[in-house]
Amino acid sequence: MTTTSPVCAPSPSPATRPGTAVVTGIGVAAPNGFGTAAWWAAVLRGESGIGPITRFDASGYPVRLAGEVPGFVAADHVSSRLLPQTDRVTRLSLAVAREALDDAGVDPAGLPDYGAGVVTASSAGGFEFGQRELQALWSRGSRYVSAYQSFAWFYAVNTGQISIRHGLRGPSGAVVSEQAGGLDAVAQARRQIRRGTPLMITGGVDSALCPWGWAAHLADGRLSTADDPAVAFLPFDAGARGHVVGEGGALFVLEEAEAARERGAAVYGSIAGCAATFDADGSAHLADAARLALADAGVTRHDIDVVFADAAGDRAADRAEAAAIAGLFGRFGVPVTAPKSMAGRLLAGGASLDLAAALLALRDQVIPPTTGTRRPADDCPIDLVTGAPRRGVRLRTALVLARGQGGFNAAAVVSRAD
Amino acid sequence: MxxxxxxxxxxxxxxxxxxxxxxxxxxxxxxTPFTDLGYDSLAMLQTTGRIERDYEVTLDGIVDGAGTPHAYLDAVNRALAAQEAA
Structure with missing residues (x-):
């Protein structure tokens, strides 16, 4: 893989190039709002969804805060036949996928066979389901393990259930690259659009808020042990002390631009550029992912109006990201924000939620704030939007950054619909 | 019994x-065939496992070909009777 920027020949604007993937539908489940409209309104109000864990008794654990999706009643979104065979993450995914399809105003049944596919990101599949069945196995015996464990735990289960429910039999798959997955999945779906599939559902919704999941999160060693939700997750702050884990994410309906126009679909924006890099030998390549995504979009750094940061909430990782952004755009050279400060890091769903925020920021011409953090640390020379939304800025193109544990980097450039 | x-x-x-x-x-x-009732092979596997536990009976290979509740009940009850007789 090369990390040098390819030279881009002049080309039509990304939103109109044939094979361009545009977003025509958005669905969201987030700790600070279930449903796109509720979540986005909460984000602009600076309302956090981080609080004490209620899903299990976390009193004995060193970390007791999380971002839980509020008010989700599975039976309202999932059939009685599906309830015994689905983890919470799949139920959330099905609800979010339906919102995205409804938002796009498209009836998948009317599409040609194999004309629509699904690519979602996952980090651990149906973890809570898996914990329950492992407990049954080791405490009561193999006869007590659900037959549905065969697939309910699996990374690809959300893709599979969305595909089955809506009859989407086109190119499909699952991407596992930790927190970078929420962008990597969209990049893969975009490839399928370019190869001729008219419609894709893509993004990530994730959840692992159970004792087994918690043990895995804690082993990561980067979680904040604060008990006060207001100061637990402070990206780029001098007092950053780790992150909070949340659940949720976003799914999108992606369509080929021309096809979307023909059916008169409302378009949020285009996925103009995508790239992924991998850290190796102690060197960080987040900036390279950003450069490659810009090149892929055929834009320069001057075209980027706002950056949605990965925002690890870890001093070293924050410094590294700030250096990457400042290196690319200059010190304080571009507005940067991290609305995930209100949701926590959502595993494979996080970067998808940031992508949704970027698209709505472009639509509403407003940069959502980073909450908690009052100002970035002196060693993070970035123009971080804090406290309140920033309005009165012209937003045409946004850059979304994501890093996944283990060395994954991903970047996506989204452009406003014309 | x-x-x-x-x-x-x-x-x-x-x-x-x-x-x-x-x-x-x-x-x-x-x-009515189980498939018309909306139950696939996994649904039947899950339910059969539950019956094996609740009724303390082994149904390995016994209900596999039973495509309707009628055939299924006959097979299960034959197994229960055979177990009782043994």
């Missing part, structure tokens, strides 16, 4: 695998 009847079977199907929309399990379903 242990015995499984239709209402017990439909209750277990509901509990183990849910109920397909538009299907009336309380109606005359004795000879």
């Amino acid at each position: 242990k015995h499984l009847d239709l209402s017990e079977l439909t209750a277990l199907l509901r509990e183990c695998a849910g109920q397909e929309e538009g299907v009336d399990l309380d109606g005359d379903v004795l000879d």
